[in-house]
Amino acid sequence: MAAIKVYGAAYSTAAARVLATLHEKGLDYELVHVDMITGEHKKESYISRNPFGQVPAFEDGDLKLFESRAITRYISQQYADKGTSLEFSDPKKQAVANLWIEVEAHHFDPNAQKLNYELTVKPVILGLETDHSVVAEYEPKFEKVLDVYEERLSQSRYLGGDSFTLADLHHLPTIQYLLGSSAKKLFESRPRVNAWVDDITSRPSWTKVVELRNQAFKSSKKE
Amino acid sequence: MAAIKVYGAAYSTAAARVLATLHEKGLDYELVHVDMITGEHKKESYISRNPFGQVPAFEDGDLKLFESRAITRYISQQYADKGTSLEFSDPKKQAVANLWIEVEAHHFDPNAQKLNYELTVKPVILGLETDHSVVAEYEPKFEKVLDVYEERLSQSRYLGGDSFTLADLHHLPTIQYLLGSSAKKLFESRPRVNAWVDDITSRPSWTKVVELRNQAFKSSKKE
Numbered sequence: 533m534a535a536i537k538v539y540g541a542a543y544s545t546a547a548a549r550v551l552a553t554l555h556e557k558g559l560d561y562e563l564v565h566v567d568m569i570t571g572e573h574k575k576e577s578y579i580s581r582n583p584f585g586q587v588p589a590f591e592d593g594d595l596k597l598f599e600s601r602a603i604t605r606y607i608s609q610q611y612a613d614k615g616t617s618l619e620f621s622d623p624k625k626q627a628v629a630n631l632w633i634e635v636e637a638h639h640f641d642p643n644a645q646k647l648n649y650e651l652t653v654k655p656v657i658l659g660l661e662t663d664h665s666v667v668a669e670y671e672p673k674f675e676k677v678l679d680v681y682e683e684r685l686s687q688s689r690y691l692g693g694d695s696f697t698l699a700d701l702h703h704l705p706t707i708q709y710l711l712g713s714s715a716k717k718l719f720e721s722r723p724r725v726n727a728w729v730d731d732i733t734s735r736p737s738w739t740k741v742v743e744l745r746n747q748a749f750k751s752s753k754k755e
Numbered sequence: 756m757a758a759i760k761v762y763g764a765a766y767s768t769a770a771a772r773v774l775a776t777l778h779e780k781g782l783d784y785e786l787v788h789v790d791m792i793t794g795e796h797k798k799e800s801y802i803s804r805n806p807f808g809q810v811p812a813f814e815d816g817d818l819k820l821f822e823s824r825a826i827t828r829y830i831s832q833q834y835a836d837k838g839t840s841l842e843f844s845d846p847k848k849q850a851v852a853n854l855w856i857e858v859e860a861h862h863f864d865p866n867a868q869k870l871n872y873e874l875t876v877k878p879v880i881l882g883l884e885t886d887h888s889v890v891a892e893y894e895p896k897f898e899k900v901l902d903v904y905e906e907r908l909s910q911s912r913y914l915g916g917d918s919f920t921l922a923d924l925h926h927l928p929t930i931q932y933l934l935g936s937s938a939k940k941l942f943e944s945r946p947r948v949n950a951w952v953d954d955i956t957s958r959p960s961w962t963k964v965v966e967l968r969n970q971a972f973k974s975s976k977k978e
Contacts, residue, residue, distance in 0.1 A: 583906065595850060598854060599854045602853040602854040602856070606846070609846055610847075624829075624833075630828055631821060631822045634822035635807075638822070638860070683806065
């Protein structure tokens with residue numbers, strides 16, 4: 533029995549963020565499926581793991597956590613000597629990486645999630661029509677963020693600094709969805725962003741998480 | 756000349772979060788005023804410090820940062836031996852504190868800022884009318900967050916654990932504004948939340964930041 537348990541579904545961007553971290557670290561874990569399509573994450577049995585009714589929840593022995601970005605930070609620090617190092621040992625370098633972790637959370641993700649919901653979740657998963665007025669509102673906001681990224685990536689190979697860290701990893705799940713939508717062009721039209729996206733999405737640990745996601749979609753359709 | 760510089764205005768909630776941390780640590784710093792009322796934070800001279808045009812920006816010698824929560828974490832870790840300890844040395848305890856830091860950022864703050872804008876910024880600063888439909892939409896969402904806090908505070912004296920940490924401190928600026936509005940009742944009606952609010956807002960370091968804020972308002976009105 534694995535000491536590490538992730539409660540969620542691999543198609544959740546927040547859960548995939550945690551799975552990507554576990555795969556980068558090469559850690560064993562058990563993924564306890566929470567069926568978001570039937571709303572299992574809003575039921576009493578799950579609410580005890582996360583009072584906000586969101587996936588993922590996480591256990592490592594007697595430690596129980598939720599909030600994906602707190603979980604990835606814990607894994608990165610607790611298992612610092614395993615697999616890929618996802619933080620800098622130099623505190624000033626890590627302060628800069630932390631800055632870009634905040635940028636992902638407060639600038640990239642809110643806009644990316646709005647676009648993802650309209651361009652992927654509604655048409656592909658829920659069978660609803662995309663609201664193009666929402667896309668028209670959020671695309672320019674998202675482009676402004678990507679313009680900042682294009683500039684940042686002229687100074688360093690990765691967002692957080694000269695190596696791949698959580699500051700990059702946190703972007704993976706949402707970027708992967710958007711690459712399957714019309715928003716792909718927003719990445720492609722910015723050379724440094726495009727190279728960064730190619731680089732981070734082709735990491736072997738991430739391709740494993742994408743496989744888990746594809747499997748989760750297939751089994752949810754069979755049910 | 757102080758090595759630490761904060762660019763911003765004490766009436767900004769994000770800047771006040773950084774100032775509160777510096778005062779808890781008892782560090783010298785220079786506050787370089789950025790006049791948000793005249794939009795100085797959106798001008799080219801400031802954009803070089805923060806490409807998103809938001810306050811605060813921060814310098815410690817040659818290190819330049821933005822994003823308030825990355826700055827507070829840097830100060831807390833870089834000056835761990837000074838003043839109040841704002842993080843736990845036990846990594847599992849700190850993982851739980853990090854969870855509540857994320858809750859503040861993703862659940863508390865978005866709702867609190869919407870209410871603060873309608874109940875304080877618009878009527879008191881901008882001379883505009885409160886949109887009560889926005890208040891009616893966000894008050895129940897904010898109450899749900901406070902219900903989770905009430906439950907959490909039955910388990911530990913502070914949000915992050917048994918002592919005051921960044922997980923509490925990050926809430927101070929927005930709570931202080933809301934205490935001056937009709938939203939005060941939302942805190943008062945929850946005994947544990949109310950005691951926690953009383954406790955953290957009466958810290959000497961925070962009362963100094965509130966003084967700086969009041970001075971900043973006064974001088975912006977004179978201009």
